[in-house]
Amino acid sequence: MTINDKFYRLITKELTDGLSREEANMLQLEMQKDKSSEKRQKQISHFWNFFFPQTKQHNIISKTEKKLGFTYHSGRENKLWKRLGIAATLLLVVSIGAYILTPRQHTTLNEYRCDVGEQKKVVLSDGTQVWLNSISYIVANEPFIGDTREVILFGEAYFEVAPNPDQPFIVKTPMLSTKVLGTKFNIAAMNPHARQEISLYEGKVELITDNKAHQSIIMKPGEKAFFSPESGEIEVLRTTLGKPAQWREGILYLYNEDLFSIALKLERRFKTKIFITDPAVGRLRYTAEFENEPLERIIKILCEAKAFAYEKTEGGFIIKSK
Template sequence: MTKKDNINELIVKKLTDTINEEDNERLNNKLDKHKSTARSYSVIETFWRSYFPKSKKHSIIQQTEKKLGFTYQKSPKTSKWKWVGIAATLLLIISMAFSIHYLIEKSKAPTLNQYSCSAEEIKEITLSDGTKVWLNSSSLLIASEPFIGIKREVTLFGEAYFEVAPNPEKPFIIETSNLKTKVLGTHFNVVAYPTDDIHEISLYEGKVQLNPNTNNNTAILNPGDRAYYNVNTGKMKLLHTDLGKPAQWRDGILRFYDEDLFSISKKLERHFETRIFITDSVTGNMKYSGEFEEESLERILELLSVAKTFEYKINNNGIIIESKK
């Protein structure tokens, strides 16, 4: 086992809380001796703790899950693929972090920058090439700047809207846990939260090429196209539709267009930093369209429940949604 593989293994154990005292001491010693490695680990840990915080034991929601079985989303197959995706995401971050670390040490020029947003936060940044990026809540963008070589490459976990500075000789590439998006100069939105089963790319201007990491298939998007990539099946669906105003979330607007409640609940969880549990698939698959600006979570739930009948209960551990009896 190489030194790189060894420390990767220790980091995985540390983040998944399976590390023993001896290995934990070994990891701490390595981080103390190698400050650059410690900085890379800090990037990885920031991401992991943001998306996979330690769950509270004996919460009302966990008790409800156990009582109801919660089988519609947690079948053995779904659980398996979910954790495979999580592991792949983690290894991607580790590999990227160490690759950039090597690049920095070798060239002494670029700097590893990480841009992140907490829940209920939206951040606008300008990269070294002039590309403008808006990060949505609970998102992380990593870039080695200034860009060197024949391409501009960043890694995204979450949602971001890009206005890429044109440069035909140096394509701009966004890496996510499952997709690679290649552009020359364009405006588009990427939704690629590691905990979501469906990733989305919406193109408003220009042209982009999508390359799934799991196969050799590619897709070309033109303005007005939206791509849906299923991380469990590896299949991609393309739709041409009215995308509306680009990335309305930048103005604090939550917009849903013909989305099921499962998908909407994930967006509400991230935006309001809470947990939402839907007790049955009939309720979860109900679809909605609408826009909400500066509305409270309870107000949004109230309006949704009026449109299609369901009940919700709010407690300190989160929200439970169920069919109206």
């Protein structure tokens, strides 16, 4: 492990689980050795606290989770999501650290965030248009300098990338890089355990896994790819994608998706917790389309299609087997 590796590992732990006294002393020592490390630590901490402020969990939700013994929304999963988020962010900060710390480069680490229940359009410095779905954000160092244009994505976004063959556009999500030249595509990466979805409407993209296998797959228009961070496998299907990113118009389009993934999308859209108590129910798959339907109506239709039970509570919806 190099000195830089040790430094960033300690920062990651400091922002998630906390440091022991010995580790805190080690981090302090590293910053004393290199003054630029202290500045970088402050920048990373500021970024992390901006996007992941400490929030107090709703008492009813907390009691419900404890009573039913849920693992789907467990604290361990949240910590893992934080670690993946910090790790991805640190990769970006490390790769552009020289630009951040050198004023003459005139670059800025920009963060584009979309709140709960909202959709937002942003235009990056190269002219690339990005539509962010609810509770999603991207991080980019702009203007783009070097051989690539690189952004980090958490959540779901639709991209219309400005063509530039000399500077490929790369979207980084947990354990996956999506590399394009100029195209239109949608990425959904909402949870470290859930599979990621990439839908390609125009152009060509290359999917590159950031694991030991380093798998690489070229996608063609009209294809939908599914990537599992846990298995590291990519599955590509030829399908009818319909209109690009229909969620921008309030349409929820589902294609062969399991109920766990659907629940995440519904939580983001309707600001409501959805608990699944039976893993077998969570693995039920659906292909459907809903346009501006209320949450309970959607859950009821899904329930009638695959025969599960649900209960509406003050803390959200509980989905279980019949």
